[in-house]
Amino acid sequence: MDNLWFRCFGPPSESDDAVRLVCFPHAGGSASAYAPLARLLAPRIEVRAVQYPGRQDRRRETPAGDITELAGRIAERLRDPQGRPYALFGHSMGALLAYETARTLRSWGVPAPVRLFLSGRxxxxxxxxxxxVLPDDAAILNAVRSLGGTAAAALDDPELMEMALPALRADYRALAAYSWHPGDPLDVPVTVLTGRDDPVVTAADPARWAEHTRSGCEVRVFPGNHFYLDQQVAEVAEVLIGAVRPAAGR
Incomplete structure (x- = not known):
């Protein structure tokens, strides 16, 4: 896979039957957010985390400002799965990107992922x-702080905040501009994951993802807020392993 766009934390799986899990970070986030999960899943599931332009080692690149366009750029690098089963996992903004990436791949006739994991959205x-829809930097920073997680703590450091702001601005601009365009539901089973105390995802929101697939949708609720994954990473890993196990070895 493209080393510019994807990061592998740990040794790649040597088995052709191992499911590859492509992970999409949250707004302002980077591929390293998935390092703890990748370590728990190896070697049964090989994690490849997307590194968006404009952060960490790609910080000199211009961040993407359009969800659908960015999904298309990612899909272009996933369109040849080489016969290996794969799944998509996205958290928050990453859930939209995973979903739109799956839609783009379907339009190109690429084999579908074995499962779509949609978290915190x-x-x-x-x-x-x-x-x-946030009007300025102050609103963005307040929103990020209200969500908690490691990103909120980093904003207390002025230097780290200045480094994070360009990506956050671009990501929230892309989110505000995103508009879902109707289309046929996906033929991919969906697992929705959410934190019980997430301030931006209501109790009714996760079940509505069922309208976007013909292949079944389950909802898993974990203790915690928007970034429940930080504290529940082992429990989430168990859910992922159980959900993709039937696909391994097909």
Whole structure:
């Protein structure tokens, strides 16, 4: 896989039957957010985390400002799965990107992922949620702090905050501009994951993802807030392993 766009934390799986899990970070996030999960999943599942332009070792690149366009650029690098089963996992903004990437791959006739994992995000609609439409840097910073997680703690450091702001601005601009365009539901089973106390995902939001697939949708609720994954990484790893196990060895 493209080493510019994807990071592998740990040794690649030597088995052709091992499922490859492509992970999409949250707004302002980077591929390294998935390093703890990757270590727990290896070697049964090989994690490849997407590194968006404009952060960490790609910080000199211009961040993407359009969800659908960015999904297309990622899909272009996934369109040849080489016969290996793969799944997509996205958290928050990453859930939208994983979903739109799956839609793009289907339009190209690429074999579908064995499962789509959508975390910390309600189903898309033609109108963006209020939490995505933020007028300025102050509103963005307040929103990130309210969500908790390691990113919120980093914003207390002025130098780290200045480094993070360009990517955050671009990501929230992309979220505010995103509008879901109707289309046929995917033929991919979906697992929705959410934190019980997530301030931007209501109790009813996860189930609405069922409207976007013909292959079944299950919802898993974990203790915690928007970044429940930080504290529940072992439990999430168990869910992922159980959900993709039937695909391994097909």
């Amino acid at each position: 309600g189903a898309p609609s033609p109108v963006p949620p209020r939490s995505d």
